[in-house]
Amino acid sequence: MKLVERHVITKSHYLWSEIDHKAFLSKNLFNLANYYYRQYFFCDQKKLNFNELYHKVSNTDDYQALPTKVSKQIIKRLDKSWKSYFSALREWKKQSNKFLGKPKIPKYKHKSKGRNILPYPDESIYKKALKKGICHLSMSEIKIPTSQTEIIEARIIPKSSCYLIEIVYEKQEEITNNQQIAGVDLGVNNLIAVTTNQTGISPLLIKGRPLKAINTFYNKQRSCLxxxxKNNHNKSNSHRLKKLTHKRNCRVENYLHTASKRVIDWCINNEIGTLIIGQNQTWKQEIKLGKKNNQQFVNIPHYRLIEMLRYKAQLRGIKVIITEESYTSQSSCLDGDDLPKDGEQKPEFSGKRV
Structure with a gap:
């Protein structure tokens, strides 16, 4: 399984200026390649062939401003975005109800404020430095300490108030023969509730109130800023607001990592071999719990939590099943109520929601 080692580069970091400059050059190449893609699309309603694009941009200053392998990865990522657009468009024409709207073509990045990702494949990382525990990126002074000896890729990702250097490496998954099953229910006040089919084992409850407190503080501060x-400068964004958002995201991410690790540790201690997680499609868009509860529910990144549980479970050899959980709060298994999928004809249940 591929994992990521992260390093945060803020404006006070000595590598900021070099990274920011290279991300700006990456944006220039992205916009140039996207120009050719868009013009070809507007004329023929088709995707420009990658080889044709490569011959158009490979001799330009924007392409040669970065290491060749990095530049090629940038236009490959853009090519993948265009392929995804056409694939999504075909699917949208068949079943538009799966989407929140019609897919849109990749846009340009802002001429001066825009920054783009810098993907460095393993060929663009100096091997001698890596043996000493340093990830040294090709044709740069960017050197990051790492505990990994074999790297698949290093990438520099621009965020609102910082850069993330992600070092991608591979880790072997474990194998387990445990047959026990556990179920996970996600919520707000109780972020995670876990129970099992074994008798005599207490369920695991992880509070969601710390996340609610983080979001409440963030919403109040953001509203004030x-x-x-708006009143003093007639602006909608600022560096202070970006910094506040970044801090909130880091705190939420940390809590989700801590919570998901507790769940997996609980599963290992109780010899769980299968983890079943309930999730509904478009539950964030169609939730109707009242204005206050809606805001609290939508602000908690449950999908991100599910992804954390999935990869951490797979690393420990635990099978993960994502299942529909519509109407489980109202139906009664003792009365033999059926469990239809969300969106089907409204059923009648023996129980009532209280």
Missing amino acids: QSQL
Whole structure:
């Protein structure tokens, strides 16, 4: 399984200026390649062949401003985005109800404020430095300490107020013969509730109130800052607002990692071999719990939590099943109520929601 080692580069870091400059050059190449893709699409309603694009941009200053392998990865990623667009468009024409709207073509990045990802394949990382525990990126002074000896890729990702250097490596998954099953229910006040089919084992409950407190503080601070910006400067964003958002995201991410690790440790201690997680499609868009509860539910990144549980479970050899959980709060298994899928004809249940 591929995993990522992260390093955060803030504006006070000595590597900031070099990374920011290279991300700007990456944006220039992205916009140039996207120009050719868009013009070809507007004329023929088709995707430009990658080889044709490569011959158009390979001799330009924007392409040669970065290491060749990095530049090629940038246009390959853009080519993949265009393929995804056409694939999504075909699927949208068949079943538009799966989408929130019609797929859109990749846009340009802002001429001066825009930044783009910098993907460095393993060929663009100096091997001698890597043996000493340093990830040294090709044709740069960017050197990052790492505990990994074999790297698949290093990538520099621009965020609102920082850069993330992600070092991608591979880790072997474990194998387990455990046959016990556990179920996970996600919520708000109780972020995670886990139970098992074994008798005599206490369920695991992880509070969601710390996440609610983080989001409440963030929403109040953001509202105050936005009001000041609008009244005093007629702006909608600022460095302080970006920093606040980044801090909130880091705190949420940390709590989700801690919670998901507790779940997997609980599963290992109780010899769980299969983990079943309930999830509904478009549950964030169609939820109707009242204005206050809606805001609290939508602000918690449950899908991100599910992804964390999935990869951590697979690393420990635990099978993960994602299942529909519509109407489980109202139906009664003792009365033999059926469990239809969300969106089908409205059923009648023996129980009532209280």
